[in-house]
Amino acid sequence: MPKFNMVQAINLALKEEMQRDKNVVVLGEDVGVDGGVFRVTEGLLEQFGPERIIDTPLSESVIVGSAIGMAVYGLRPVAEIQFMGFIYPAIDQIFSHAARIRARSHGRYSCPIVVRTPYGGGVKALELHSESTEALFCHMQGIKVVAPSTPYFAKGLLISSIRDPDPVIFLEATRLYRLFREDVPEGEYTIPLGKARIVQEGSEVTVIAWGSMLHRVLQAAGPDAEIIDLMTLNPFDEETIYQSVKKTGRVVIVHEAPKTCGLGAEISASIAEEMILYLKAPIMRVTAYDAVVPLPKLEDYYIPSVDRIKKAIEEVKKY
Amino acid sequence: MPKFNMVQAINLALKEEMQRDKNVVVLGEDVGVDGGVFRVTEGLLEQFGPERIIDTPLSESVIVGSAIGMAVYGLRPVAEIQFMGFIYPAIDQIFSHAARIRARSHGRYSCPIVVRTPYGGGVKALELHSESTEALFCHMQGIKVVAPSTPYFAKGLLISSIRDPDPVIFLEATRLYRLFREDVPEGEYTIPLGKARIVQEGSEVTVIAWGSMLHRVLQAAGPDAEIIDLMTLNPFDEETIYQSVKKTGRVVIVHEAPKTCGLGAEISASIAEEMILYLKAPIMRVTAYDAVVPLPKLEDYYIPSVDRIKKAIEEVKKY
Amino acid sequence: MSIRPIESFTISRLDILDEKGNIDDSLMPPLSDSDIKKIYELLVLSRTFDHTALSLQREGRIGTFPSISGQEASQIGSAFALEKSDWVFPSFREMGVYITLGYPIHMLFLYWAGDERGFRVPDDLNTFPLCVPVGTQIPHAVGTATAAKFRGDKIAVVTYFGDGGTSEGDFHEGFNFAGVFRLPIVFICQNNQWAISVSREKQTASKTLAQKAFAYGFEGIQVDGNDVFSVYKATKEAVEKARGGGGPTFIECFTYRMSDHTTADDATRYRPKEEIELWKERDPLLRLRIFMEKKGLWSEQYAREVEEKSKKVVDEAVRKTETREPLDPKDMFTYTYGTLTSRQIKEMKDL
Amino acid sequence: MSIRPIESFTISRLDILDEKGNIDDSLMPPLSDSDIKKIYELLVLSRTFDHTALSLQREGRIGTFPSISGQEASQIGSAFALEKSDWVFPSFREMGVYITLGYPIHMLFLYWAGDERGFRVPDDLNTFPLCVPVGTQIPHAVGTATAAKFRGDKIAVVTYFGDGGTSEGDFHEGFNFAGVFRLPIVFICQNNQWAISVSREKQTASKTLAQKAFAYGFEGIQVDGNDVFSVYKATKEAVEKARGGGGPTFIECFTYRMSDHTTADDATRYRPKEEIELWKERDPLLRLRIFMEKKGLWSEQYAREVEEKSKKVVDEAVRKTETREPLDPKDMFTYTYGTLTSRQIKEMKDL
């Protein structure tokens, strides 16, 4: 089986979906002739032409807004926002429209768009090139949020996202784009949205992460840890988490967004609401700090380190 | 002492601060000749003139963006966004700039702006006129978020917000604008940011709310409940909450935003992290549902009712 | 080495039917007598709807409502030029457009009463629900136009917005996109001189709104927005150009908002009576009536019949709205996602 | 009743110094020989900085870096026309502007090495840190211009952006605001023909960028952006107009990005070599040198001295940057809010 990195796996998913369904179109800044600044859309212009691989002007709001209009007409647009730090000018279109068109039209219209964007740090990038603000999108109802952690799951989750009837924010960890390769089958397979996966079974502590943080968790956690890759951040897989907490009674949640009002808060609160009687220890969150994302020189201090994750796991195991 | 409703109290705060400091200016849509669609800025144009009460074009992004530029030059702009549902086009300026200018310039510049906006439901308004997405702003570091619950506190908190060295999102519950009057002293007084207040002391359960939900809590809670008005949503007053939880061991958090990733999640998670050993019951959240904010016909089903709050309080008291 | 002109533009204004009911024959679009009567009847129907909505609001039977009074020619004249296959993206003040497109009137009342079912657009209509955030419908129209062009469908996409809407970033990004891809789209601005309390002059320093199109490489024109024939002609030509691959057009309908911004507004706070008086004389319905009278297309009796019919239709719609079974609270969950989430299923049990 | 012109515009283009070093005397701005030499020296210094930054990046001593090569005349010519009291809001590619304003070069390197201290702007400079999100600096400049006008300060505010920046909503909202309030501001677009891989033609359908100003009721002009005299003259006149209460001006500097978009980009993927060859001949430094040579202001020896001096200054700056004490991790907390939050105080203990 071919070994692909995440860039190649996502490229393959796009290619196969575009071959399968002529309604799938890609639009964004530099996605065409340049193949995307990370080369995720490389080769697609040559294969599908400028009407399906659309190089747009520098306008995030109309990139998402026009994707909505395309979806309403029956297309399946996959919009690329060049970096998550540049999705903010498009947030109005995402929050006010993509999320609400189904409700507003009482079901006459829906908004099956995917907004792909590289997110997260760890690559010493410029300002606003390392955002990890997934929680904002998880709070806005009507949107789904997905964040794959490996090439294999990236392909399967992207295919599911493209076919999903609702708008999906698809977060691609910049750090993982070329970090490693793994077996990625050619041809169709899907990974269902809304389901987490247990990466490692364990009995002592449940460690929950997604995207690039999952890999730090794998380095930090011992064999007795149950490691959950959340994969879909909203709606997230409560059941898998609760079952694991029942077993372990200890929870550590890891994300690279700042702590306050990060997605870790929701996961922790849900557990505190539903599973408190099973808890043996405080629910710990290992997150970026409550500070503005720093430039490269301080990045390593800001993002959760393997060490900080280890400490938290040891901490909860003391109980 | 004069009795003022919240509209009048905020108007008074603006007037007094503008008299005190000629650097304070107000800008926004219809804030001048119309006195604001809720009349919050009524009379200010006549008193301070069009250079300090600026009727702007219909452009939220430049309303906030230009406020940033004014602040950098030494003014203290108070920008009005007509409804919270229309703050989304300005979110890029708030998140990418207002929140980061101090960090980006390593302290050379700061961004002492206030963005006032009516928020929340309960007045049977049009679509996007009932948003309560405070959690989005609490997650973005570098911004403060304030939500008063009475005229007296609205005046004192707004004065503190105007004088604060950081950008403040000042959320005014539409529902409370004219709901009741109370004593509001003329002349200067401030309510410190970052401090919650205990509205009622109690021993059995801690109920946390802010803005208009506080009033439903007051109707729902019995004399044995300790009721906390959070007032500043970010950074919020952990100490006051923790002290109360130590005493009661039971917590109910109420907000009118959807549950998932609402501010209630952060409060709950913080307690689950720091105070779990004191907890006698699950931490319950009474919130709007995970659904798109409905139009008026279903609004009453969507926003937490006195009844739902009562039920939650009884529920935790069972433990 | 020089300072030399490299580009220049001219913006034109179109006027066909004046306040005295006279027309410029050389510019008059081909409209049959029955077309003209249809248009007249739609103006009356829209005005009847408007008056009824305003009184329902006063009686608390619907919520806040934005009147279209004064803008009927801009709305009906433009919508009348469309084909059933064209797509329409209105702002929030286009009740006259919806009515002209044949949108069920009872559903419009239902929406203004705060019920989402009002904008479950009938499957045979290609229009979007109204759009509350100013200007944000423009990118949607642009996207639909892109999709139609991609599919090779010979349709036009039309979007409406106000003078205030021209100040939003989405106006700019949408117009630029339309220019770059030469999309089959017609942008119709109802310049009613006010954005709540902000006058046209305070909204932008450009002399006309029409000229803004040239910043995006396509044509803009200003038309008398109270003249149904000018609006119809300009729109008809623009949609045909769009369907024929000629690209986008921007039409500024120069009109006036006769009522308050909405029922929640009090326009006397910010605008002079004289202005309203002045515009009263420019009433779109009045001048059409005089024109038809001269042409022998109008009589007192005909007028009475049209009014009575309109009233019947509107009253019937009100009845239908108010006898509708109440909205199921579960719907707020049902229509958030394609399928319910586990959390929503739990929450629904609360209801 | 008619179709008649109601408004028209003309957009002009200014050229003074051509590729052969000849100038149009009638248009030549009043610049002393020493001014011209200063300008030449700033061009060389900026180019030296640029080359050094590119090699530091290759050696991993700084991060991703956007070269200004080809755009020196646009940057230095415009910045040279400013007073110390004027305010400047650059985009991310204005290293030549910063250098002309006297920004400490070692701090620029520090910033590109990923250290916030690099943009702790010295108190005696009225410039903003560079701006990464395209176009978002425009509203800041507009706000500062509003504040300056309100205070009655006779200053001009200048903001820079690229051709791609003209597509963002903030460009539109900022320009419109400036027009409505007749602000003392100068908008300078470096139209370097590319926004990463998107060509100027794909960015917008308008023939010139300059013409976009007319949509907002003020003047736009296109100048040869590789001619330092044209850029200087247009900027000088615009800032004086601004300070004198004449309102905003938009200057399109027609230039070219000779390098890749940034060190992370590979322009050979999307643009033809010939284009670059063509623009090589239009090099801003070359034509200035020929002009100065003709005027007897330039000699091999002078050139050598200027280059050596520039190299010394830049190397010294690199040394200063790289010997700077490391940034304190606590700073990320210290500069998020005016005072630390209780939560931050807890978190700092982790470090």
Ligand SMILES: Cc1ncc(C[n+]2csc(CCOP(=O)(O)OP(=O)(O)O)c2C)c(N)n1
């Ligand atoms: C983004 C946004 N900001 C503010 C509002 C509040 N608002 C509703 S209508 C309106 C004025 C619109 O003026 P215009 O575009 O001229 O349309 P008109 O009301 O005149 O039809 C405003 C400010 C809104 N609906 N959306």
Ligand SMILES: Cc1ncc(C[n+]2csc(CCOP(=O)(O)OP(=O)(O)O)c2C)c(N)n1
């Ligand atoms: C809002 C936003 N979107 C996307 C980007 C990524 N990006 C950085 S520079 C650039 C192109 C800018 O082109 P232009 O405005 O012409 O300036 P130039 O790079 O040519 O100097 C893009 C797309 C960004 N920085 N900000």
Ligand SMILES: [Mg+2]
């Ligand atoms: Mg208007």
Ligand SMILES: [Mg+2]
């Ligand atoms: Mg460019």
